[in-house]
Amino acid sequence: MNQALKQARKAYEHTEVPVGAVVVDSHGVIIARAYNQVEKKQSQTAHAELLAIQKASKKLHNWRLSDCWLYVTLEPCEMCFALACLSRVKGIIFGADSPLFGYRLDKKDTGRLYKIGTCEIEVISGVQASQAAGLLKDFFKKKRKKGRDEAHKKNKGPSSRKKTRTRK
Ligand SMILES: [Zn+2]
Numbered sequence: 001m002n003q004a005l006k007q008a009r010k011a012y013e014h015t016e017v018p019v020g021a022v023v024v025d026s027h028g029v030i031i032a033r034a035y036n037q038v039e040k041k042q043s044q045t046a047h048a049e050l051l052a053i054q055k056a057s058k059k060l061h062n063w064r065l066s067d068c069w070l071y072v073t074l075e076p077c078e079m080c081f082a083l084a085c086l087s088r089v090k091g092i093i094f095g096a097d098s099p100l101f102g103y104r105l106d107k108k109d110t111g112r113l114y115k116i117g118t119c120e121i122e123v124i125s126g127v128q129a130s131q132a133a134g135l136l137k138d139f140f141k142k143k144r145k146k147g148r149d150e151a152h153k154k155n156k157g158p159s160s161r162k163k164t165r166t167r168k
Contacts (some may be wrong), residue, residue: 012135092121
């Protein structure tokens with residue numbers, strides 16, 4: 001999880017929502033690392049988990065990540081959770097809960113084992129959750145402050161208009 005947190009910090013540095021993920025093989029070796037790149041790629045699917053799973057599949061030349069584990073700093077969304085199932089990962093270990101987009105929102109708590117169709121996936125939650133959540137809180141706090149500062153600048157009148165960025 002430390003390595004996933006490291007990826008989350010990278011996302012933070014790139015002003016992306018700080019979420020990081022790694023895929024670990026059956027020997028416990030990290031085979032892929034990734035961080036959220038939704039802004040950079042302007043893609044709503046560029047989540048850390050998805051990028052890490054794609055990298056892992058490429059590395060193994062196999063889309064079946066049967067004995068692999070996915071570590072991610074935030075509870076995966078439904079898309080990433082489904083992808084992990086489709087990729088046949090053995091399990092997911094995540095940090096902070098995601099009360100907005102987490103996959104568990106519409107699911108009954110089934111304990112550690114989730115089933116989707118014939119896929120079974122083990123889930124362990126809350127691992128180093130406070131660190132992952134702290135990073136997210138800090139990020140959104142800064143973002144809100146930046147938003148307020150920009151709104152404040154805009155309201156200052158014509159002299160600040162020059163600073164307004166032109167749209168691409
Ligand atoms: Zn996701």
